[in-house]
Amino acid sequence: MKGKNIGWIVLLVLGLIAPFLVYPVLVMKILCFSLFACAFNLLLGYTGLLSFGHAAFLGWAGYTCGYAMKELGLSPELGLLAGTAAAAALGFVFGSLAIRRSGIYFAMVTLALAQLMYFLALQFPFTGGEDGLQGVPRGRLFGLVDLADTMNMYYFVLAVFLGGFWVIDRAIHSPFGQVMKAIRENEPRAISLGYDVDRYKLLAFVLSAALSGLAGATKTLVFQLASLTDVHWHMSGEIVLMTLLGGMGTVFGPIVGATVVVGLQNYGAELGQWVNVLTGVIFVICVLAFRRGIVGELAALIRRSGIRM
Amino acid sequence: MKRFGVGAGSPAQFSFPRVRQDLSDAMSTDFILQTRDLTKEFKGFVAVDKVNLQVRRGSIHALIGPNGAGKTTVFNLLTKFLTPTRGTIHYNGQDITHEKSAQIARRGIVRSFQISAVFPHLSVRDNVRVALQRKLGTTFHFWRSEKSLDVLNERAMELLEAVDLQSFADATTVELPYGRKRALEIATTLALEPEMMLLDEPTQGMGHEDVGRVADLIKRVSANRTVLMVEHNLSVVSHICDTITVLQRGAVLAEGPYEQVSRDPRVLEAYMGTEHV
């Protein structure tokens, strides 16, 4: 418990001062991907389900939010809500179709559905196809705060991130979270204790999709753009990478993973395509040598040295 | 004598609502569980062959037989982890053949597994609490703090004491020795106050003292419930079981009390031969 409180304080302080140390738009990008990775981790790390279609939730929430704000003129808070709701609904459909399968088949069903959503994004006119949905206005938060101002936007994104992260943290440490972990640990045993595991998996899936959607909608607001990149299967792969690198099944791991990957992509930009190779190498090292991920290995180290987290 | 939290003398602890009994069928009051011509075929291979099992309420009933006889498959059929090819299952006089696994568990039939079935990366206490928490009705509440589960801690400790695990409550389950894990499994099963327990080789892989301890425990907790168990250790079977069904190649070979079954020449030949003569 102690360790978790320290983690929260560090996160809060870093979040507050980061835009004075680093380019704020970069930190906002990191926050969006951190939320996305944490939402993904809820499913992979705590329920034991590997989805390979999470890009659909990120991307389609982005399109929904972008469309709602640009074409319908909704305020940013309603735009985020619309994006989140769309992702939750999509998550319900994906989840209902996929949870009857397990392991690699589950991943395949989610991938297939996400590919379908990718082609729809390519075909529908309102998504802007290859160009994406550009020039999304940031608008005024609650009609008051002008989000065109970078610092206003930053602290709003930080608040959204912290709110989303709190929901995830709470879900992990809730009565529902205990059942999720039980399913991850031993599904037949959970069934034999009377749990209809499919219903719990579906709720976990919808929660994960909704929070991924919140991340995607926020990202659209930050970059004023919803594009095919976010619905592409590369994105589904990238989120697996971030989560594993940071440490799946740890509360803070995905944030670290997202920070490392996004930071690397940003500062390694001058390396050109080589940055992908570098990320790949780091990933391979991580999978081979540090299977618990960065935070997982650190936690194990601390545990071995006898300090209780 | 050790103090045990679970036993016949502590009725207050068995406060969970019991499954409704259908008393209209006079035959079924005697037998809590009955199967008729229960059959399972795997692509033409008959693993369970027209098994008519009758388990008397309140008894300890053993299911024995050589490896591959179909014992685990029978358990999987009874708890619907497998769907029967043919035949029916009646529990308390009601046809449960078409119910789902979780539903059957909620009726009061709780099974264990042949290989230890714990939640390895949860604490020992949390293993038991996962079973206890269902009755709180908050299992979908993802917004509620897990502190709301602390009301179950006392009961969890009682159950852990019953299997001598109280000092391990905060340990991570994966760190327990094998015998302790199996004991934890029984505590978790007991947490549901099952009307009927199905135990698949509860003493398998245990050291000598553990075997005795678990056999005693099963005897003790069977005081107000029915136990159907698969067991290879015949001394355990002869000591605690009231009725024995011998399965061979999926079919029932013999049935009766230990003295009778152990003298049955067919059984001696098929199964006990080497161990008894």
Ligand SMILES: Nc1ncnc2c1ncn2[C@@H]1O[C@H](COP(=O)(O)OP(=O)(O)OP(=O)(O)O)[C@@H](O)[C@H]1O
């Ligand atoms: N899912 C399955 N698919 C195909 N065959 C199966 C399946 N499950 C069990 N069998 C076969 O059915 C037979 C009975 O297996 P079962 O596990 O029920 O035996 P058992 O009596 O429990 O044996 P043991 O004492 O080794 O646990 C075996 O021949 C086994 O190979």
Ligand SMILES: [Mg+2]
């Ligand atoms: Mg078996």
